[in-house]
Amino acid sequence: MALATGKQILDEAKKKGYGVGAYNVNNMEQIQAIMAAAKETQSPVIIQASRGALKYSNFTYLGYLMKAAVIENPDIPVAMHLDHGNSLETVIKAIDLGFSSVMIDGSLTEDGKTASTYDYNVKVTRSVVEYAHSKGVSVEAEIGTLGGLEDGVGSGKIHLTDPKEAKKFVDETSVDSLAIAIGTSHGAYKFKGAANLAFNVLKEIRALIDIPIVLHGASSVPKELIDEVNKYGGKMPGATGVPIESLQKAIKLGVSKINVDTDGRLAITSAIRKVFIETPEKFDPRDYLGPARTALASLIASKMKAFGTSGHAKDYAPQSLGDMKKLYATK
Template sequence: MLMNMKELLVVAQENGFAVPAFNTSSCMILKGVMEACHEKQAPVIIAIHPDELSFVEDSFVASVVEEANKADFPVVIHLDHGATFEQVMRAIRCGFTSVMIDASHMSFEENIAITRKVIEAAHPVNVSVEAELGTIGTTGNGGEYGASKIIYTDPEMAKEFVQRTGVDTLAIAIGTAHGIYPKNMKPELKLDLLKVLRDTVNIPLVLHGGSSNPDEEIAQSVKLGVSKINISSDIKEAFYRKCREVLEDEGIREPNAIYPPCIAAMKEVIYHKIDLFNDVDKVRCYQ
């Protein structure tokens, strides 16, 4: 059941759950995500970062489209952190149903200008658009880039940004960072700021850098109105940690012997995130 992000998240916002956006950069990760979401009857966003797309190439997106079309749950194919108009256009051409233009490092006016340009290209072909206001931090060990200094999203600027762009979803900065947090770094979300942002703008809100944050903070952010949470490092960590264990047996070389236990380990993390986001059995909300 393939749809765009606006269609997906309007329902999530109305029904008080968040849809996980799992960064997916291999057929094995895709297999695990789709199996887990089928079992949980949970809507999902397959997120692919431009760096990931440069590795898997456009043909991988065709596989994701095929899997989404035959799925019995809602699926969005989303470009994560598109940095340029050219990256966005490539994604639209090869079948993404949602794109993010991340111009958060630019000035406020430049961010508005490029977001409007992307919307003018995307909306006529039924592709939804996510933008970002404020900056997401970095732990230095994630596959995605982040800022060395977190700039929290200003509610009044967010209101103006949404009004002037007509963007479909907004990624907000309330204290998260990309990657797995090191032991000396404590994640802490500004939930009071989230409350103000939720009361100020009416479109679905997105939380990036959702790996490694305390479960109680993430659960509270969903209750306060976050409709999409990005997860990348957590599922990859589980998959490749198990992969390293399996490959200690030098006699194993067939993919169907190596990858099933890795997928199973990753699925345990996926199940947990789906439960945490209140996404279980939400297929019924789309029927």
């Protein structure tokens, strides 16, 4: 089995200077599509489930599907990651399910909607780090807040990360990777005008901290996909994202993990809408979920190539989680 922790995958990516996409999953077809893309491009991969996605699947269903992805792909390093965990309790549930990597988002309070204080963030992150590391699981935290909403999570207000505060936070929490806010947003409507990311802030943070940096809300919202959705009866006027060139620049400046959810949703939605409009007589779920799976696999493969992840699966020698436990015990 090629289960890897987020730390193993991201430390390696940071060392070699490429980005690893973390792709959100809710169902079997999404998981299969992402793994097919990883296999085709020989990329390490992070499959991530939000708290909302786990709840939707009664936790266990999605957990077992993600485990199947690991078991079916022994040559591909895969991290099973919890996206936007809101409490130690959620983190424990995910680790019990076999997750090898967790995010605790202490930039928001437990309701997932209100911005928290720095002290709260440190406290909740430390408690998660202590528990997760004892189980050999790595931890991502967040400092600063993004715009937009993801599964109902988010304060809706952008608050850029303060580089000095980020450095202090990493020192005080021993977290393994850090999500920062440099102007990206969750969802399909990220910018009113042109995309504007605070690369100067990213540069300052990179100079001060030594762990992998994570970018949330980093879908590109490609115009072709939006046009396709709208052409087949959708209604998404003015949707915008982060251009792939900006993401490549962010990777060069030190971002290692790039979260992508919206673009996958768009690929699936456009493929399903097309089937419904062009062949309204079809009613077998496989007739529309199959094309959705194919469309998603091709989108993810193009991301893996653009982020520089492709070809790097062979670089890793993923240890078992047991070994990771030892690794943390010696820390």
